[in-house]
Amino acid sequence: xxxxxxxxxxxxxxxxFHAVEGVDLTVAAGEVLCVVGESxxxxxxxxxxxxxLLPRTGRVAAxxxxxxxxxxxxxxxxxxxxxxxxxxxxxxxxxxxxxxPCYPIGWQIAEALRAHYAAPRAEIRGRVVALLGQVGxxxxxxxxxxxxxxxxxxxxxxxxxxxAIACNPALLIADEPTTALDVTVxxxxxxxxVGLQRERGMGLVLITHDMGVVAETAQRVQVMYxxxxxxxxxxxxxFAHPRHPYTAALLDxxxxxxxxxxxxxxxxxxxxxxxxxxxxxxxAPRCRFRTGQCDxxxxxxxxxxxxxxxxxxxxxxxxxxxGRPA
Amino acid sequence: MFRLLTRRLALIVPTFIGVTLxxxxxxxxxxxxxxxxxxxERGISAExxxxxxxELGLDQPLWKQFLDYEGQLLHGDLGRSVVTQxxxxxxxxxxxxxxxxxxxxxxxxxxxxxxxxxVMAAVRRGSALDYGxxxxxxxGASMPIFWWGLMAVLIFxxxxxxxxxxxxxDDLFYIEPRTGFLLIDAWFSDEPGAFRSAVRHLILPAIxxxxxxxxxxxxMTRSAMLExxxxxxxxxxxxxxxxxGRVVVVHALRNALIPVVTVLGLQVGALLGGAxxxxxxxxxxxxxxxxVESVQRRDYNVLQGGTLLIxxxxxxxxxxxxxxxxxxxxxxRH
Numbered sequence: 242x243x244x245x246x247x248x249x250x251x252x253x254x255x256x257x258f259h260a261v262e263g264v265d266l267t268v269a270a271g272e273v274l275c276v277v278g279e280s281x282x283x284x285x286x287x288x289x290x291x292x293x294l295l296p297r298t299g300r301v302a303a304x305x306x307x308x309x310x311x312x313x314x315x316x317x318x319x320x321x322x323x324x325x326x327x328x329x330x331x332x333x334x335x336x337x338x339x340x341x342p343c344y345p346i347g348w349q350i351a352e353a354l355r356a357h358y359a360a361p362r363a364e365i366r367g368r369v370v371a372l373l374g375q376v377g378x379x380x381x382x383x384x385x386x387x388x389x390x391x392x393x394x395x396x397x398x399x400x401x402x403x404x405a406i407a408c409n410p411a412l413l414i415a416d417e418p419t420t421a422l423d424v425t426v427x428x429x430x431x432x433x434x435v436g437l438q439r440e441r442g443m444g445l446v447l448i449t450h451d452m453g454v455v456a457e458t459a460q461r462v463q464v465m466y467x468x469x470x471x472x473x474x475x476x477x478x479x480f481a482h483p484r485h486p487y488t489a490a491l492l493d494x495x496x497x498x499x500x501x502x503x504x505x506x507x508x509x510x511x512x513x514x515x516x517x518x519x520x521x522x523x524x525a526p527r528c529r530f531r532t533g534q535c536d537x538x539x540x541x542x543x544x545x546x547x548x549x550x551x552x553x554x555x556x557x558x559x560x561x562x563x564g565r566p567a
Numbered sequence: 568m569f570r571l572l573t574r575r576l577a578l579i580v581p582t583f584i585g586v587t588l589x590x591x592x593x594x595x596x597x598x599x600x601x602x603x604x605x606x607x608e609r610g611i612s613a614e615x616x617x618x619x620x621x622e623l624g625l626d627q628p629l630w631k632q633f634l635d636y637e638g639q640l641l642h643g644d645l646g647r648s649v650v651t652q653x654x655x656x657x658x659x660x661x662x663x664x665x666x667x668x669x670x671x672x673x674x675x676x677x678x679x680x681x682x683x684x685x686v687m688a689a690v691r692r693g694s695a696l697d698y699g700x701x702x703x704x705x706x707g708a709s710m711p712i713f714w715w716g717l718m719a720v721l722i723f724x725x726x727x728x729x730x731x732x733x734x735x736x737d738d739l740f741y742i743e744p745r746t747g748f749l750l751i752d753a754w755f756s757d758e759p760g761a762f763r764s765a766v767r768h769l770i771l772p773a774i775x776x777x778x779x780x781x782x783x784x785x786x787m788t789r790s791a792m793l794e795x796x797x798x799x800x801x802x803x804x805x806x807x808x809x810x811x812g813r814v815v816v817v818h819a820l821r822n823a824l825i826p827v828v829t830v831l832g833l834q835v836g837a838l839l840g841g842a843x844x845x846x847x848x849x850x851x852x853x854x855x856x857x858x859v860e861s862v863q864r865r866d867y868n869v870l871q872g873g874t875l876l877i878x879x880x881x882x883x884x885x886x887x888x889x890x891x892x893x894x895x896x897x898x899x900r901h
Contacts, residue, residue: 294802318811326808333799341800343821343897353807388897404807 243310245270245412245444246291246329250304253283253290258515260286260299262468265542268412271442273435275455275476277491278465279512284448285334287465288414292331293321309411327357330405334417336398340389346400347373347385353407372403377433395426399433406437412444413437419454431458452495456480464488467512467523474548482558484550487524489560522553530554530562571899575889579882586878587640590871591633600625601649601865623649636871645875646868648861655872658857663876664747665735666846666853670838672769673777673845677834681781682827685788689796690815700785707782712841716775716848723771730771733850737764776845780834787830791823798822825896832888836881 246268253261261283268274276284290301291313306313308324316324325331333339341349350369354360360368366385373381376399389397398418405413415434419427435458438445447458455462459476464487472485483489492498493506510527519525525535534553545555545563554562602619620626624635639646645655688700724732735749736742740761742752750769753761795801796819804818805811843855850856854873861869893899 292806294805296797322808322810324808326806331806333803335799338799339803341804341818341822343895352809356807356809390898401803404803 243307244268245272245309246446247305247307248287248291248303249306251287251290251306252302253286253295254300254302255298259468259518261290263542264465264468264470266463266470268444268446270411270444271438273438273445273447273458273460275459275462276446276448276465277450277452277455277462279450281467281512282465283468284465285416288331288416288446288448292325292329292414293318294325294331323357326353326410327408328410329412329414330408330410331414331416332398332401332405332418335421336394336401337389337421339401340397342389345386345388346392346397347387350385350400350404350407353404357408368407369403372407373400376400376403376406376437377429378403393426394422395430398422398430402430402433402437406441406443409441410443412446414446414448416448417450418447420449420451434458452491464491467518469523469551470542470549471524471551472548473542478547482546482556482560484546484548484555485524485552486528486530486556486562489556490527490529522551530565532565571889571893572886575886582878582882583875586875587637587871588633590874591636594865594867594870595629595632597862597865599865601867604863604865605650640875645872648869649866650861650864650869655868658869659854659873659876661747662852662854662857664744665749665851666839666842666855668748668750669769669772669776669845669851669853670835670842672773673775673842674780674834674838676773676777677780677784678831680777681784682788685785685827686792686815686820686823688785688789689792692793697789700789704782704786707778708786710778712775712779712844713848715778716772716845719771719775720848731764731768735765735768735852736761737768740764772845772849772851775848776838776841779841780831780838783830783834783837784827787827788823791826792819795819795823821895825892828888828891828895832885835884839877839881 244267246266248264248266251261251264251266252259264283264287266274266276266287276288278284286295286299289295290299291306293313295301303314308329311324313321313324340346344352347366347369350372351365354365354368369385370381373384378384378396378399384392384396384400389400392400398421402418413434418434419430422430431454434445434447437443445458447454449455455476461475462473462479463470464472464479464485466487472479472483472488474484479488480492483492487508490506490508494508496505499505508527513519513523513526519536521534521536521539522528522531523539525531528535532553538553540551540553542549542551544550545552546557548555552562554565557563600620601623602616602625606616617626624632627635636646645659647654648658651658684700688694688697691697720732723729731737736753740753740756740758742749742756742758742761745752745755749765750762753765756762792815796815798819800822801814801819804814809818839854842853843858845851846853846855847859854877858870858873860866861873
């Protein structure tokens with residue numbers, strides 16, 4: 242059986258800037274994949290490319306982009322529009338700006354339904370109210386008439402989720418769905434997403450920069466850095482034995498793992514920008530195991546210890562680089 | 568919304584005083600007065616001159632003349648034309664429909680052409696159409712109306728012979744002014760061809776008068792659309808799988824209209840100002856024509872009254888725009 246979503250060697254360029262470079266990604270039906278990375282690591286851009294939502298300046302190239310076995314790369318715009326919003330849906334980081342300020346939320350959810358199904362008004366209305374109830378919006382009969390500016394960020398995000406799941410999609414892409422929300426609201430929205438995913442057996446791609454979110458939700462994790470996939474493996478082994486120094490550094494920066502240390506570890510330096518990308522490994526300038534080979538040669542993504550890693554010296558179970566010259 | 572409206576209504580009082588005072592001072596700073604202009608070059612005795620001036624109250628100090636005029640206005644009396652002895656209000660009612668008809672058609676032309684052009688330019692940003700539109704709108708906004716009007720007459724009426732040179736309708740028709748709006752009156756009249764003639768007379772002045780608002784609307788729509796097209800909710804709309812046309816019109820344009828409508832309100836003032844020039848060029852028997860003639864005759868009451876009525880009209884339209892703004896923008900309603 243073909244996977245739900247299959248992406249091979251995806252590249253997205255904005256002018257001469259490589260936002261995404263050679264990304265592979267597969268999601269099985271009913272699976273939760275977390276894509277982790279800092280801001281600007283290309284995680285949102287690659288998903289927007291799959292959805293066909295990039296601005297016109299973005300150039301997309303790939304070996305294969307397929308949804309349920311059907312090619313998306315060469316699909317006509319019309320063919321793609323039949324899929325997105327219905328079979329694959331997306332929710333975004335800023336719920337309040339992602340909803341149109343001029344229309345009530347009920348109308349906006351109904352529009353998602355009407356775009357793909359012809360149904361009588363009353364039926365659509367009933368389904369919108371039911372959807373709002375399912376995503377935990379209190380008093381849905383009244384809230385259908387509310388405008389986005391009258392609701393909190395948390396409620397708006399729930400409305401966005403209702404809109405995304407309106408047509409029962411097989412795949413839901415959530416782009417940092419809790420980042421813009423208050424900490425107290427974050428857990429509720431996250432639980433809702435995971436609950437819906439289990440209930441409906443949806444595939445879920447969760448884009449986040451929060452390792453805590455990953456730990457709570459993911460089955461499989463993909464770590465991205467500066468447009469490249471650095472590491473990919475199932476969640477449990479990733480947290481136990483990260484194979485890439487970048488993943489290890491990210492995990493070390495988690496407060497719950499830094500107990501007893503005088504201060505929270507950080508990763509020195511910043512993500513390379515458009516003009517200062519190193520010729521070798523992109524993470525080399527910030528890596529504590531860097532060698533001459535790291536600067537000279539860009540590592541390929543390869544299998545090591547059962548994980549896919551982009552590193553010349555993948556870490557062993559003790560967290561030590563293997564094969565690194567002393 | 569209610570507070571917004573009361574604030575706007577309160578602003579009408581100082582605007583009213585400002586408009587009347589400014590109008591009064593400007594008119595009285597023109598050399599000559601109604602009596603002198605009517606007497607002309609022949610001259611009459613100083614006694615008769617003083618008598619007529621006294622009749623019209625022109626021998627009073629300026630401040631007293633102004634206060635008398637204000638007092639008269641507060642009683643709802645705009646006074647009478649010095650020349651025709653007709654009440655200013657009656658004359659205004661006679662001339663206004665022609666101006667209204669012309670302005671509405673000009674504005675309709677500006678909106679119907681400007682809005683789609685602005686939208687298309689924004690959607691195809693950076694294309695030849697976009698650059699062409701920017702060029703045209705800068706040219707349109709910077710052309711003096713009287714010059715553009717004369718050029719249009721020379722090209723379309725004189726050289727090509729497509730439209731009549733001036734007037735509202737051919738002389739051979741007599742249309743009973745029932746509503747005062749010639750298009751409507753001609754449509755319901757028994758005269759065959761009258762409506763067609765009225766339309767042919769209206770087209771060119773409406774285009775000339777609508778050019779500046781068209782350029783402004785197109786430019787404003789373009790920039791508002793460019794901003795809105797980059798918004799997150801437009802991306803959301805596309806993520807629903809909606810057709811591009813629906814995304815642009817229902818989601819983007821709906822939001823872009825909010826700033827455009829504001830500009831539209833301001834355009835009405837410019838439109839009525841432009842109507843004065845357009846009516847002069849096309850010998851269009853409207854308020855503009857009437858006001859220009861009254862300047863030549865130093866017909867103080869007509870000038871002051873006419874200016875005031877136009878100012879009131881602009882204020883009312885802007886009040887209407889504020890209401891419309893609230894309807895368009897749900898964030899203001901609640």
